[in-house]
Amino acid sequence: MKLQCEVEVVNRMLPTYGLKNRGKGTRAVLSIGRHFDKTTQRNNIYLMICTAKDKAGSKYKLKENIEKFFTWFVDEGKATVRLKEPAVDVCLSKADANSLKNFLSAARLAHRGSDNDTLPLSTLTPVRARDVEKPKKRLVIMSKKDYPLTSNFPYSLEQLQVSYCKLSRVDMRMLSLKCLRRLDLSNNHIKKLPATIGDLGCLAELVLHNNHLEAFSEALCLSSLQRTLQHLDLSQNRLRALPAQFCQLRELVNLKLDDNRLVRLPFRIGCLSKLRFLSAAHNQLPFLPSDFRKLSLENLDLFDNPFTQANPLDHTMQLTFPLTLQEMASRAVLNLRIPYGPRVLPAHLCRELDLAKTCFCSRACLSSYIQTAVSMNLHLVSHTVVLVDDMGGTEAPVQRHFCSLTCYSEYLDSCLQRGLR
Structure with missing residues (x-):
C-alpha cells in the first residue's frame, strides 16, 4: 500500500524542550509493508516514509502503536496519524482523498493486528528521486x-x-x-x-x-x-x-x-x-442579436463584418392572424413569469420558451413577430470599441422584434419624432 502526498512528522516532545517544529510538509511516499525486526526476530507491519532527503526511508511500527486518527478533513486530502512510540504525529496533506481513505483503512487494520493476508502490503524499499519530486x-x-x-x-x-x-x-x-x-x-x-x-x-x-x-x-x-x-x-x-x-x-x-x-x-x-x-x-455577421444591448463590456472588437445598413422600415413580417393557441399560451407563460421546466412542459416547448424574443413593449413573442434592424452606437455597451470598418464607424445594426403591428407602428412613430428616416 503506497500513498504520495506531503508529510510532516511532528515530534510531540519538542515543546517540552522549548523547541518548535518546522511547520512545513515535504513531498513523500508512504508505504505499509512487512519488515523483519532484528530486536524481536519477527516480521512486523511498518509504516515507511521516504522523502527526497531520506530516500531509504524512516520506519514506524503500526501494530498496537496508533494512538489516534484525525480525519476531519480527509475529503480535502488531509489527515493525521498519532503514534504512541515514538511520540510523533504523522501529518498528511495534499493527498488524493480516495487514496488517503484507503491508506488510513490499511493502517487501521495493521494497528489492530489483522491477518497479513488481508492487508494490501507493499515492499519497503527505497524510492526513486522522481517519486518524491514536487x-x-x-x-x-x-x-x-x-x-x-x-x-x-x-x-x-x-x-x-x-x-x-x-x-x-x-x-x-x-x-x-x-x-x-x-x-x-x-x-x-x-x-x-x-x-x-x-x-x-x-x-x-x-x-x-x-x-x-x-x-x-x-x-x-x-x-x-x-x-x-x-x-x-x-x-x-x-x-x-x-x-x-x-x-x-x-x-x-x-x-x-x-x-x-x-x-x-x-x-x-x-x-x-x-x-x-x-x-x-x-x-x-450581418447584424447583432437584440440581446446585445444588454451587455456591459470593457473592450469590444467587431472589425470587418459585413453589417447590413440598418433601416427600421425594412422589416420581416412573421405575424399570424389570429395568433395560434400555442403562441398565446407561450406569451402568457413568459409575460406572467409563470415557472416552467422539463418536469412541467415537453422539452421542445421549454427550448422554444428559452429562445423567446422581447418586443419593443417589453412583452414576449415567439414564432409570431415583426423583425427589423436598427443602428446602435457600440459605445452604449462597451467602454472601448475597435472601429467596425475602415471608415471609422462605431455603429452596427441590432435586431429588433415586435409582437404586433401596433408596437411596430408606435416604434416607427418614435423614430420619426427623433428625426430618423
Missing part, C-alpha cells in the same frame, strides 16, 4: 516529438499547453486531470470537442485558437463549465454558429471568436452578465 503544476509541449506517447500526464497539472502537435482530437488522458485550470490546445487540427471536457470541474481557461472546429456542442454549454469557465478562445476556426445554450456559460469574462465564419451570435448573449471582453472580428 507535483508538477504546469506543462508546455510545443512540438510533436515532445508529446508523451507511453507515459501519462502528471495528475497534479493545473496548466497544460499542447500546441503545434498536429492533434486531430483531444487526448482523453488530458480529461483525467481533475486539477486542470487552464487547457491550451491552440495551433492543432482539432475538429470536434468531446463532451467530457465538461467533466474538468476546475477548468477556468480553454484556448482552442487556430484549429479546425466546426461546432461547439450543446453538452459543453450544459456541463460544469457553466460554473467555472471564464476565458474561452475559439478564434481562427470554422464555426458558423454557436448553440443557443452557449449563453449558459454565465461565468465567461473573456470571449474570443475572431476569424471564424459566424453568421450570427447567440441569441441570448445578453445573459452573459460577467462578460467584459468580446472580440468577433473577421466573421460574416
Whole structure:
C-alpha cells in the first residue's frame, strides 16, 4: 500500500524542550509493508516514509502503536496519524482523498493486528528521486516529438499547453486531470470537442485558437463549465454558429471568436452578465442579436463584418392572424413569469420558451413577430470599441422584434419624432 502526498512528522516532545517544529510538509511516499525486526526476530507491519532527503526511508511500527486518527478533513486530502512510540504525529496533506481513505483503512487494520493476508502490503524499499519530486503544476509541449506517447500526464497539472502537435482530437488522458485550470490546445487540427471536457470541474481557461472546429456542442454549454469557465478562445476556426445554450456559460469574462465564419451570435448573449471582453472580428455577421444591448463590456472588437445598413422600415413580417393557441399560451407563460421546466412542459416547448424574443413593449413573442434592424452606437455597451470598418464607424445594426403591428407602428412613430428616416 503506497500513498504520495506531503508529510510532516511532528515530534510531540519538542515543546517540552522549548523547541518548535518546522511547520512545513515535504513531498513523500508512504508505504505499509512487512519488515523483519532484528530486536524481536519477527516480521512486523511498518509504516515507511521516504522523502527526497531520506530516500531509504524512516520506519514506524503500526501494530498496537496508533494512538489516534484525525480525519476531519480527509475529503480535502488531509489527515493525521498519532503514534504512541515514538511520540510523533504523522501529518498528511495534499493527498488524493480516495487514496488517503484507503491508506488510513490499511493502517487501521495493521494497528489492530489483522491477518497479513488481508492487508494490501507493499515492499519497503527505497524510492526513486522522481517519486518524491514536487507535483508538477504546469506543462508546455510545443512540438510533436515532445508529446508523451507511453507515459501519462502528471495528475497534479493545473496548466497544460499542447500546441503545434498536429492533434486531430483531444487526448482523453488530458480529461483525467481533475486539477486542470487552464487547457491550451491552440495551433492543432482539432475538429470536434468531446463532451467530457465538461467533466474538468476546475477548468477556468480553454484556448482552442487556430484549429479546425466546426461546432461547439450543446453538452459543453450544459456541463460544469457553466460554473467555472471564464476565458474561452475559439478564434481562427470554422464555426458558423454557436448553440443557443452557449449563453449558459454565465461565468465567461473573456470571449474570443475572431476569424471564424459566424453568421450570427447567440441569441441570448445578453445573459452573459460577467462578460467584459468580446472580440468577433473577421466573421460574416450581418447584424447583432437584440440581446446585445444588454451587455456591459470593457473592450469590444467587431472589425470587418459585413453589417447590413440598418433601416427600421425594412422589416420581416412573421405575424399570424389570429395568433395560434400555442403562441398565446407561450406569451402568457413568459409575460406572467409563470415557472416552467422539463418536469412541467415537453422539452421542445421549454427550448422554444428559452429562445423567446422581447418586443419593443417589453412583452414576449415567439414564432409570431415583426423583425427589423436598427443602428446602435457600440459605445452604449462597451467602454472601448475597435472601429467596425475602415471608415471609422462605431455603429452596427441590432435586431429588433415586435409582437404586433401596433408596437411596430408606435416604434416607427418614435423614430420619426427623433428625426430618423
